[in-house]
Amino acid sequence: MSDQSASLNGTAVGQGRLALRPEALTWAVLLLLLVLPFLLGGSWIFTLGVCFANAIGVLSVSVLVRYGGEVSIGHSFFAAVGAYSVAVLDTRYGLSLIASLPLALALGVVAGVAFAWPSRRLSGIYLAVSTMALALAVPEMINNMDGLTGGYEGLYVSQPVIPGVKMGLQRYYGALIVLALVVYGLSRLRRSRQGLVLLLAKAHPAAADAFGTRRVWARIAVMGISGGIAALCGAMLGFAGSTVSPSGFTLWSAIFLLVGSVVSFYGLTLPRALIGGAFLTLVPQMLSASGAWIPVLYGLALLGVILFGHYLPRLRALARRKGGA
Amino acid sequence: MMDRTTKALTGQGIALSFGGIEVLKGLDVQFRAGEITGLIGPNGAGKTSLFNCLTGAYTPQKGSIRYDGQPLDGLPPAARASRGIVRSFQHVALSPDLTVLENVMIGVARNHHAGWLHAFLPTGRGRREMAGMRAAAMAALSELGLAQAAEKLPAQLPPGMLRLVEIARAIVGKPDVLLLDEPAAGLNNAETRDLMRSLRRLASPDLVMVVVEHDMDLVMSICDRIYVLNFGAFVAVGSPAEVRADEEVVRIYLGSDDE
Numbered sequence: 001m002s003d004q005s006a007s008l009n010g011t012a013v014g015q016g017r018l019a020l021r022p023e024a025l026t027w028a029v030l031l032l033l034l035v036l037p038f039l040l041g042g043s044w045i046f047t048l049g050v051c052f053a054n055a056i057g058v059l060s061v062s063v064l065v066r067y068g069g070e071v072s073i074g075h076s077f078f079a080a081v082g083a084y085s086v087a088v089l090d091t092r093y094g095l096s097l098i099a100s101l102p103l104a105l106a107l108g109v110v111a112g113v114a115f116a117w118p119s120r121r122l123s124g125i126y127l128a129v130s131t132m133a134l135a136l137a138v139p140e141m142i143n144n145m146d147g148l149t150g151g152y153e154g155l156y157v158s159q160p161v162i163p164g165v166k167m168g169l170q171r172y173y174g175a176l177i178v179l180a181l182v183v184y185g186l187s188r189l190r191r192s193r194q195g196l197v198l199l200l201a202k203a204h205p206a207a208a209d210a211f212g213t214r215r216v217w218a219r220i221a222v223m224g225i226s227g228g229i230a231a232l233c234g235a236m237l238g239f240a241g242s243t244v245s246p247s248g249f250t251l252w253s254a255i256f257l258l259v260g261s262v263v264s265f266y267g268l269t270l271p272r273a274l275i276g277g278a279f280l281t282l283v284p285q286m287l288s289a290s291g292a293w294i295p296v297l298y299g300l301a302l303l304g305v306i307l308f309g310h311y312l313p314r315l316r317a318l319a320r321r322k323g324g325a
Numbered sequence: 326m327m328d329r330t331t332k333a334l335t336g337q338g339i340a341l342s343f344g345g346i347e348v349l350k351g352l353d354v355q356f357r358a359g360e361i362t363g364l365i366g367p368n369g370a371g372k373t374s375l376f377n378c379l380t381g382a383y384t385p386q387k388g389s390i391r392y393d394g395q396p397l398d399g400l401p402p403a404a405r406a407s408r409g410i411v412r413s414f415q416h417v418a419l420s421p422d423l424t425v426l427e428n429v430m431i432g433v434a435r436n437h438h439a440g441w442l443h444a445f446l447p448t449g450r451g452r453r454e455m456a457g458m459r460a461a462a463m464a465a466l467s468e469l470g471l472a473q474a475a476e477k478l479p480a481q482l483p484p485g486m487l488r489l490v491e492i493a494r495a496i497v498g499k500p501d502v503l504l505l506d507e508p509a510a511g512l513n514n515a516e517t518r519d520l521m522r523s524l525r526r527l528a529s530p531d532l533v534m535v536v537v538e539h540d541m542d543l544v545m546s547i548c549d550r551i552y553v554l555n556f557g558a559f560v561a562v563g564s565p566a567e568v569r570a571d572e573e574v575v576r577i578y579l580g581s582d583d584e
Contacts, residue, residue: 066422185445192444193434193454200420200431207418209402210380210411211494212435 026270030180037172045172047281049240052175055277056182057233058260060226062273063186065266067195068222069202070123074131075230076254080138081111082231087155087244088148096159097174097239104235105228112227116220135254139246154245157238167242175240179273182229186268189225198222230257256280263305279305332358332393334410334502334533339378339388341371341557348374350557351387356502359530363548363565364537367578370554372537373415376504380412381405392502392533407435409501413491413508415537419479425490426475429462430455432494465497466490469523484511489520502533509540521547541579545569553578 037045057079064070082104089100119130142149149155161170189195201208201218209215238244260276267273283301287294334356341349349371356362364372377383379390381402390397397405411432419428437458443451466472469489479487488511495503508524509517517540524547528534538544544551545565553561553574561571568574 188445188447188451191455192451193430193437193439193458194441194444196420196423196427196431197434199422200428203420203422204414204418206382206402207414208431209382210406210414211431211498212403212406214401214403 022269022271026183029271029274033176037169042168045168046240047285049172049175050237051274051277051281052172052179053233053236053240053277054257054260054280055273056175056179056236057230057257058264058276058280059179059182059186059268059273060230060233061257061261062264062266062268062276063229064222064226065261066268067198067202068219068226070222071128071258072131072226073128073251073254073258074134075226075257076249076251077115077131077134077138078108078111078227078230079234079237079253079257080142080249081107081227082234082236083238083244083249084142084149084155084234085231086235086238087150087157090157090159091150091155092148094159097161097235101178101232101235104231108231108234109224109228111231112224113220115227116223120216120219132251132254135249135251138249142246142249150245152246154243154247155238157242157244171240171242175236178232178236180270182232183268183270183273190268194221233257259302263302263309265309275305332501332531332533334379334390334392334535336375336379336390337388339375339385339390341374341378341383341385348557349378349385352554352557352559354552354559356533356535357550358501358533359528360549361524361528361534361536361547363544363551364535364554365539365541365544365551365568365578366554371557372554373506374557375554376412376506376535376537379502379504380410409498410504411495411498411500411502412504413488413495413506415506415510417479417484417487417491419487419490419494421479424476424478425471425482426459426462426466428479428490429465429493429497430458432465432497433458433461434498436498461497462493465493468496468526469493470519485513485516488512489516492520492523496527501531503527503535505534505536505538507537507539509538509543517543 033048036048040048057075060078061072061075064072085104085107086097086100089095089103115131115134119127122130143151146152160167161174197208197211197213198218198221200211201213201215205215205218208218234249237248241248257280260280263279264272264276267275279302283298284294287297290297336352336354339349339352339354340347352375354375364375366372374383378385381397381400381404392408392410397408397410400408437454439450439454442448443454463472463475466475469492471486471489471493474482474486474490479490482490488508492505492508495505509520512520521543524534524536536544536548548565551563551565551568552559553568553571555577560577561568561574563571569579
């Protein structure tokens with residue numbers, strides 16, 4: 001699916017009839033998710049909380065693609081920054097998510113900017129491989145700082161945000177609220193001055209330069225935003241999943257975030273992010289009984305979703321033609 | 326004779342070469358405010374390279390560039406844009422993800438400074454900033470007769486209209502120096518006539534306007550002064566009548582009526 005059609009179906013403004021439908025869908029999905037805990041059992045609530053957190057991670061990669069024109073296979077690094085911010089403050093200082101989430105966001109932004117500055121001249125495959133270096137380093141870094149991070153065993157996130165309310169519900173709604181806020185923030189960004197100039201800098205860096213936006217600033221800004229959102233993903237993975245350990249932030253985790261972004265067609269809307277998050281969380285769970293066939297079936301599911309998304313506009317056009325005939 | 330108070334974009338001894346090939350050979354130029362200056366010459370003469378030097382996209386090996394007496398040497402393109410020096414591009418450089426209106430709004434973005442908080446949250450300042458940018462962009466589109474295309478995506482417009490959108494983006498920020506690279510390329514006769522009228526209306530005592538163009542009807546009818554460039558050197562400078570009468574210019578570029 002082209003970027004343009006993605007924008008038509010996503011967060012484009014001023015597209016008249018086309019723009020209203022995704023917004024209505026977003027509200028419908030949000031309302032459904034708000035009442036879902038009253039309809040489903042505990043294990044599903046837990047799984048959906050993790051799915052929402054993964055959807056935030058998918059958004060972090062999609063932002064990089066949509067606004068920076070780059071891909072990352074190292075966003076597990078930024079997610080780990082967020083996750084351990086929450087987990088360390090929880091276990092060492094008894095602070096809840098209310099206090100640790102802003103810190104996670106700030107550290108994620110700082111980490112994104114710190115990575116973007118030395119790599120500001122890299123693009124394409126070179127940038128992707130340099131992000132991979134981050135992902136490869138994460139588990140070892142966590143294990144070597146075991147005094148703080150708990151090493152292989154990890155840390156348990158247990159502080160409630162609202163004392164007295166069931167932790168299962170807090171984990172579910174906490175992740176959903178943060179996901180909704182990230183989607184809302186990104187929809188605002190698309191309509192902001194910064195969003196406009198970032199999109200021009202992606203398509204025509206020289207034109208952005210000529211109108212007062214330095215391409216280096218654009219790269220650093222996008223990486224900072226993306227790193228911050230990835231840190232929120234990590235923070236919510238820790239909170240919704242209740243544990244934080246090195247096995248959750250490997251190179252594979254980073255690759256799956258990219259896979260989630262691809263199957264959501266880099267969409268920045270709630271439904272698209274949920275498709276990516278569900279692919280990371282629900283599909284492996286549904287395939288868990290398939291034994292050795294899991295990788296094959298996962299690959300087939302991945303191929304099926306991508307092909308379906310690719311041909312969906314043609315199928316819609318065909319259906320319209322038949323409906324009109 | 327230029328009034329001493331007239332602003333001008335000047336270049337002295339601008340020399341640019343790529344791998345031993347001299348693209349610009351020590352050019353002296355003076356583009357004055359209040360005039361429309363034409364820059365013509367055959368393909369490969371160095372016109373766009375001179376634009377790139379003036380806007381900071383290229384760094385000339387020799388020479389200096391000043392605007393209103395202030396040196397611009399060493400300033401990156403974004404900093405020159407902040408000083409009011411903007412350009413359009415030979416090849417359309419619009420974002421395909423943005424509507425026409427949003428693409429034009431970018432032209433005025435450098436005049437606004439609301440921070441990141443206003444980008445992510447629905448603040449009053451952010452809303453006012455975007456409303457101001459939208460109004461300015463709409464006015465620029467209306468000036469060029471493009472108001473009806475404001476909500477379309479670039480992919481939905483013909484090349485000629487995209488060229489006009491580029492010009493709207495360049496003029497919306499009220500620049501001090503406007504460099505237009507082949508603004509009439511891809512326009513039909515009626516669109517070119519409309520463009521000529523718009524450029525004449527844009528001309529003001531405070532605006533330096535330079536037009537690179539192959540459409541000689543446009544150049545000869547709207548320009549006050551014309552520089553003719555060939556192989557990186559000026560072969561003629563003067564009024565349209567003087568340039569048209571120059572035998573060298575006729576030989577290398579314009580051609581005679583008999584041909």
